[in-house]
Amino acid sequence: MTNAAGLSASLEDYLEAIFQIIRDKQAARAKDIGKRLKVSRSSVTGALHALAERELINYAPYDVITLTDKGKVVAEDVVRRHEVLRDFFVKVLAVDSKSADEAACRMEHAIPEAILERFLEFVEFVERCPRGGSSWIKGFGYYCDSDNETGNCERCVGLVLGDVKNRKKDDMADTQTQTTLAEMRPGEKAAVVKLGGIGAVRRRLLDMGVTAGTLVEVERIAPLGDPIEVKIKGYHLTLRKEEARRIKVKTV
Amino acid sequence: MTNAAGLSASLEDYLEAIFQIIRDKQAARAKDIGKRLKVSRSSVTGALHALAERELINYAPYDVITLTDKGKVVAEDVVRRHEVLRDFFVKVLAVDSKSADEAACRMEHAIPEAILERFLEFVEFVERCPRGGSSWIKGFGYYCDSDNETGNCERCVGLVLGDVKNRKKDDMADTQTQTTLAEMRPGEKAAVVKLGGIGAVRRRLLDMGVTAGTLVEVERIAPLGDPIEVKIKGYHLTLRKEEARRIKVKTV
DNA sequence: ACCAGATGTTCGGCTTGCCGTACATTATTC
């Protein structure tokens, strides 16, 4: 009963594992789940029963395992918690990604929604703060990578000097490129300016708390250029090009 | 078997509660422990047995409960994790202290030591970064207290303008007051410059990873001016004035 | 000295979550 959906930490782990295995390979097999979570096959069966009882997975003995719609939503949420934490550890605390992942794994079950939101906002803040946030954070990297000699602050200060100059230029050219989500390329980030009047997607974005100013990152674009995968508020989302075109953004 | 000392999350909670109750009132009674952790008295008895078995508390039926030396060390560690997390949430993420405390309570059992260290270092970094770290963080407060309108960046930038001016002055007067820990007043912070050659305390500080540059904060000083309570690396420490005199520091 | 009432303990019982072993089913290979 630890979390929103009333799942135990253990069941969340199972659900997350299933979600990821289905994403990676095609089918989720009990053996793989067990291997990933380091538990025996019999334990997996037990957990599958528990998940099926809660209608999070479609399960029949000896049959393939799939997530129900409800299950997908819950699994996405768990994965999101994991990723927001990991991102924060890597991008802000300058932790190596392996440790960050392990830590996120352990902490994802215990973090309250409100705090998670803060972690997310902090990363966004850092990425867009007009006075050298990112490089300031890089300063933290120097600060803690060596033995805390105060001399490291020099390097950190050095970073910002360049920033200050650039900032002036940026201010000149502050008429940032306003465009639509459909025209961005993978890896680019932008702030939402306006959500066009599209039904389901708009509804979904609003439910996720997306407002003007929220950062969006394009993760990848299908070969044909149509389904566009974006990351927003820690969620992964797949949009049709048609839908993306209705979302006005401002490049960051 | 979640943590360093091999304690379950539940037992850590009991130990922490006992530690705090002993600190607040004089004696730790089963009833109070139960009330604090919201469990029945019978559950408390069970936990006490488990803790006694691990030699963390002195326990005999119907007798008062005290912590063993080993127990004190472990309890201090749990409390430290809690406080480092809470501090981070409050000081960096601008979370209100009640939510921060609740979150710390839940997460303290899951956080790996390495990540905790980073949280601590980040707070220290913010407090001493020569280019307006603290006020930059305050900018985050503005950023997320309102509805993410980009306009908030203005206020944030405003903050740093003042900082930049002050910084120049500071640079002039960079010959910071170098003094000793014994001469500081409650609430003041300083960076350790050198650990004098005192036996036990020096050993203890070194074990805690205190090196030149680590921040110390004086929490309070006894009426007679002698036992001085400091916070360093997230630990609370009580020093004799004699000992504090041997620790050279530089006011921040 | 004694008798409530408060506090502490023991006991049986419950759930979750794990395991190993033995059995069932599916896949693969000849």
Place this chain on the structure above:
DNA sequence: GAATAATGTACGGCAAGCCGAACATCTGGT
């Protein structure tokens, strides 16, 4: 198409944690 290997399941058992009810001990007022 049958034998064998791989995989999945059922069952009994164990430990951690929690509870309530019944019993034990302590403590203060008389």
